[in-house]
Amino acid sequence: MKRLFSAFLAMAILATATIAQAAEKSTLTEIKERGTLRVGLSTFVPWAMRDKQGELVGFEVDVARRLASDAGLKVEFIPTAWDGIIPALLAGKFDVIIGGLSITPERNLSVLFTAPYAHSGVQLAANKEMAGDKATIADYNKRSVTLAVRRGAFTVQTAKKYFPKAKLRQFDDEAQAFQEVLNGNAHAVLASSPKPEQMTITYKDKLYLPFTERLSRGSEAFAIRQGEFDLLNFFNNWILLRTEDGWLKERHDYWFTTLDWQNQVAEGQ
Numbered sequence: 001m002k003r004l005f006s007a008f009l010a011m012a013i014l015a016t017a018t019i020a021q022a023a024e025k026s027t028l029t030e031i032k033e034r035g036t037l038r039v040g041l042s043t044f045v046p047w048a049m050r051d052k053q054g055e056l057v058g059f060e061v062d063v064a065r066r067l068a069s070d071a072g073l074k075v076e077f078i079p080t081a082w083d084g085i086i087p088a089l090l091a092g093k094f095d096v097i098i099g100g101l102s103i104t105p106e107r108n109l110s111v112l113f114t115a116p117y118a119h120s121g122v123q124l125a126a127n128k129e130m131a132g133d134k135a136t137i138a139d140y141n142k143r144s145v146t147l148a149v150r151r152g153a154f155t156v157q158t159a160k161k162y163f164p165k166a167k168l169r170q171f172d173d174e175a176q177a178f179q180e181v182l183n184g185n186a187h188a189v190l191a192s193s194p195k196p197e198q199m200t201i202t203y204k205d206k207l208y209l210p211f212t213e214r215l216s217r218g219s220e221a222f223a224i225r226q227g228e229f230d231l232l233n234f235f236n237n238w239i240l241l242r243t244e245d246g247w248l249k250e251r252h253d254y255w256f257t258t259l260d261w262q263n264q265v266a267e268g269q
Contacts, residue, residue: 028231036074039064041099042082044174046255059255083152102154102218113221114235121214122158125196126188148177148186155190
């Protein structure tokens, strides 16, 4: 009986150690063993969107693909509704958010942010017919003004900061927010640059930019789960390398300062 008990005890210790090792396995180790980096993103121009063949293209897509390629990994994109993207990360649906997510103290309570890999800002595009005489922040900070924003995006905070009196209409998709303004159902839309600037070029008869300066400047970073410091180190070093060699700037300039890619993109985005 003593030998049998000792055998059972040894098996229990071994099982406990195995479970502990499995529990301690880091996300970076899991990624290497899997051979695939799972990336959560949400589609909005020009960060991530669908081309005419239905494939994902955009700045974030380029970033994720280059990151995976540099590490000898495959990449799997997991499109996710913007207002649920952080909960989905925390639930383990994917390994990292690479999706134009701006660093904020509130978000930082839930996730770890890498160093910034891009800097955008919030701009406002207005309907010429409805708001053609409005040229100041005060003109839009009125109860009679309706603004369209993307639900869960940093632009919601910006709208509440600068236009607390205005009525906000929130949409799951940025394209819907712009369509609301184009249809004359809202005076203006707030979105991250360069979408407002590009849309005013595309729809120059209907839209204009009331302000020459952006309403805010954002710092976009990858987001991962709390405690994943080895993964944070990996991502930060990659961002440093691709910043130093100019690759991130070159890709950012292509998607944000030109419309050379516009013919690739499916209509309605």
